[in-house]
Amino acid sequence: MKKLKRSGRLVDMTYYLIQHPHQLVSLSYFSERYQSAKSSISEDLTIVKEIFESQGFGSLLTIAGASGGVKYVPAVSIDEGTELVESLCTKLEDKERLLPGGYLYMMDILGNPHLMNNIGRLFASVYADQNIDTVMTVAMKGIPLAYSIGSYLDVPVSIVRRDHRVTEGSMVSINYVSGSAKRIQTMSLARRSLQEGANVLIVDDFMKAGGTSRGMMDLLTEFKANVMGIGVLVEAEDVEERLVDDYISIARLEKVNEKEKQVQAVPGNFLKKLKEVDG
Structure with missing residues (x-):
């Protein structure tokens, strides 16, 4: 995938998470997918998490550790x-x-x-x-x-x-x-x-x-x-x-x-x- 601006990453990242509920996705995967630093990916995920939870779409769980990552859990308000x-x-x-x-x-x-x-x-x-x-x-x-x-x-x-x-x-x-x-x-x-x-x-x-x-x-x-x-x-x-x-x-x-x-x-x-x- 070609390198995307933040706006593009946010759209693609949101779509990916919605299409893969309850699947643990590592920061490394997103970092390689978007050719971006993990620190930038973490900031993007924070934005996605805030929108998901504020709009009642679900939650974005963060799992710490070497084998950790993020997991989207669908929900309904x-x-x-x-x-x-x-x-x-x-x-x-x-x-x-x-x-x-x-x-x-x-x-x-x-x-x-x-x-x-x-x-x-x-x-x-x-x-x-x-x-x-x-x-x-x-x-x-x-x-x-x-x-x-x-x-x-x-x-x-x-x-x-x-x-x-x-x-x-x-x-x-x-x-x-x-x-x-x-x-x-x-x-x-x-x-x-x-x-x-x-x-x-x-x-x-x-x-x-x-x-x-x-x-x-x-x-x-x-x-x-x-x-x-x-x-x-x-x-x-x-x-x-x-x-x-x-x-x-x-x-x-x-x-x-x-x-x-x-x-x-x-x-x-x-x-x-x-x-x-x-x-």
């Missing part, structure tokens, strides 16, 4: 988080989403790259300090959200399937009880997709009774893995019995009336968790 959550609730309340049986059409939300990118950043903000190794979800609808979160946490995604695929090699399978239908179902995960003892964040696009999340938790015991959290995009209205207790949801359906074509959505418990992390 309370104001931005509130705006994103309320925007999702508004989208969910569109009566045209109602399907027969009281189900909601959500593929336009899950298939919106910009929206999923923002939601992924929300979850990454509250799980940034949990030492997550892998994000896990069940195929198919939770995949876009899982990859977005994985991108911001800089970790891989493990996909649980309900059918066996020979291209994934040997599988670990369990039976679980579907929380809503109370049916016995099967879920499987390729042995090579998860390391034993990994710290895993479970992600689900929609939770009713929580049977799918409970199944993934049980599946993780077969890998001797640790459940570090459960992130849910939307949780259903009041359910008599939840099979999981500790989870974070972005939005909650408070009322779904198919006859009156009415959907009422409110923020889930995410904003409360974000305030705890921010405070």
Whole structure:
């Protein structure tokens, strides 16, 4: 790369850090990249850090020592988080989403790259300090959200399937009880997709009774893995019995009336968790 003026370095450095979240970058790397002294790089990073933190983009951590450097940790401010959550609730309340049986059409939300990118950043903000190794979800609808979160946490995604695929090699399978239908179902995960003892964040696009999340938790015991959290995009209205207790949801359906074509959505418990992390 040709030698840049400070303004150019700041732009390129900021872009690089945003594209490499949770990765430790040495001052030597930036010094060689921009053909500049480490003292100048340190001054540049101080400016970037101030902007990141003042604008609520996240934090820039400095690790001292010969093997140290800087690490960008994405975050979301309370104001931005509130705006994103309320925007999702508004989208969910569109009566045209109602399907027969009281189900909601959500593929336009899950298939919106910009929206999923923002939601992924929300979850990454509250799980940034949990030492997550892998994000896990069940195929198919939770995949876009899982990859977005994985991108911001800089970790891989493990996909649980309900059918066996020979291209994934040997599988670990369990039976679980579907929380809503109370049916016995099967879920499987390729042995090579998860390391034993990994710290895993479970992600689900929609939770009713929580049977799918409970199944993934049980599946993780077969890998001797640790459940570090459960992130849910939307949780259903009041359910008599939840099979999981500790989870974070972005939005909650408070009322779904198919006859009156009415959907009422409110923020889930995410904003409360974000305030705890921010405070």
